[in-house]
Amino acid sequence: MILADVPSSPAAQLKQQKRPCCSFNGCVHLCKKLQVVTGDSGFNVRLCNGTDMLLEPGMSNPTILINKVTQQLGHPTQSLIGWLVKEFLVNKNWIVEVKAANLAQIQPNNTVLEVGFGPGLGLQEALQYLTGSNGKLYGLDYSEYMHKTATRRLQDQITSGKVQLILGSVEDIPLPDSSVDRVFHCNCYYFWPDLKKGSAELLRVMKPEALMVTTLRLNTVKTGVSFGLLRGKMWQPEYYMDALQATGFRDVRMEEMEDKGFKFNAIFATASK
Numbered sequence: 155m156i157l158a159d160v161p162s163s164p165a166a167q168l169k170q171q172k173r174p175c176c177s178f179n180g181c182v183h184l185c186k187k188l189q190v191v192t193g194d195s196g197f198n199v200r201l202c203n204g205t206d207m208l209l210e211p212g213m214s215n216p217t218i219l220i221n222k223v224t225q226q227l228g229h230p231t232q233s234l235i236g237w238l239v240k241e242f243l244v245n246k247n248w249i250v251e252v253k254a255a256n257l258a259q260i261q262p263n264n265t266v267l268e269v270g271f272g273p274g275l276g277l278q279e280a281l282q283y284l285t286g287s288n289g290k291l292y293g294l295d296y297s298e299y300m301h302k303t304a305t306r307r308l309q310d311q312i313t314s315g316k317v318q319l320i321l322g323s324v325e326d327i328p329l330p331d332s333s334v335d336r337v338f339h340c341n342c343y344y345f346w347p348d349l350k351k352g353s354a355e356l357l358r359v360m361k362p363e364a365l366m367v368t369t370l371r372l373n374t375v376k377t378g379v380s381f382g383l384l385r386g387k388m389w390q391p392e393y394y395m396d397a398l399q400a401t402g403f404r405d406v407r408m409e410e411m412e413d414k415g416f417k418f419n420a421i422f423a424t425a426s427k
């Protein structure tokens with residue numbers, strides 16, 4: 155299986171300039187192609203020199219592998235599959251992530267929150283619009299591994315106080331009521347344990363009329379689901395949109411969008427209080 159062909163991300167281009175190969179176990183050219191192939195003893199990652207590396211010993215059962223990948227997408231940990239998920243997010247998912255920040259209409263002095271920031275590429279994008287001295291960016295994610303990764307990416311802005319990363323869940327956000335102007339998230343709501351609880355908590359921290367944007371590639375998600383990914387998760391946009399409406403958001407709508415030939419979906423919602 156070769157995962158979707160997406161243009162190299164700025165991060166991958168930089169990595170290629172600095173270091174021709176990825177550092178993990180030799181040189182897996184994930185920045186170009188993520189190839190997972192079936193081998194004699196299970197699933198392998200194909201290295202750029204043509205040899206195969208066993209993904210995880212004893213993991214020859216596709217259902218176990220797919221469940222592990224789902225688990226790691228929802229809560230990446232420092233592990234081989236967690237690392238592969240992180241590389242996938244940086245190199246293959248970056249456009250959808252960046253688009254979420256891009257569509258949130260962030261103003262220079264806004265207070266902005268990203269839920270489930272993963273490796274932190276959307277946070278980096280959001281910072282470009284937060285040019286005012288009062289502009290503040292919060293990131294919330296419950297993965298310690300993603301915290302470490304995003305902290306490395308945004309160290310200077312964290313040190314200056316412009317960015318604050320919070321280790322926590324969408325169901326319990328340590329921010330005051332009506333304090334946030336913009337919220338964005340990407341490929342995240344599928345993993346929330348309770349969509350209504352998460353939506354209600356986001357509504358609580360958002361100012362009246364604040365905008366929330368989420369992005370996804372619905373067709374890619376559906377393909378993943380057909381392979382068994384996201385089993386038992388509420389990935390269907392209708393569930394998320396119903397939860398938003400039920401908790402008090404208005405103008406909830408999903409749009410199909412395209413940017414330079416790249417197709418994706420964006421869900422918009424406005425806090426009504």
Ligand SMILES: C[S@@+](CC[C@H](N)C(=O)[O-])C[C@H]1O[C@@H](n2cnc3c(N)ncnc32)[C@H](O)[C@@H]1O
Nearest residue numbers: 228229243270271272295296297323324340345
């Ligand atoms: C599939 S990853 C997407 C990461 C990033 N948005 C991207 O697209 O590159 C999902 C992220 O959401 C985080 N996440 C999932 N459920 C969460 C929750 N209930 N509260 C906070 N973060 C959550 C995970 O830890 C993970 O970093």
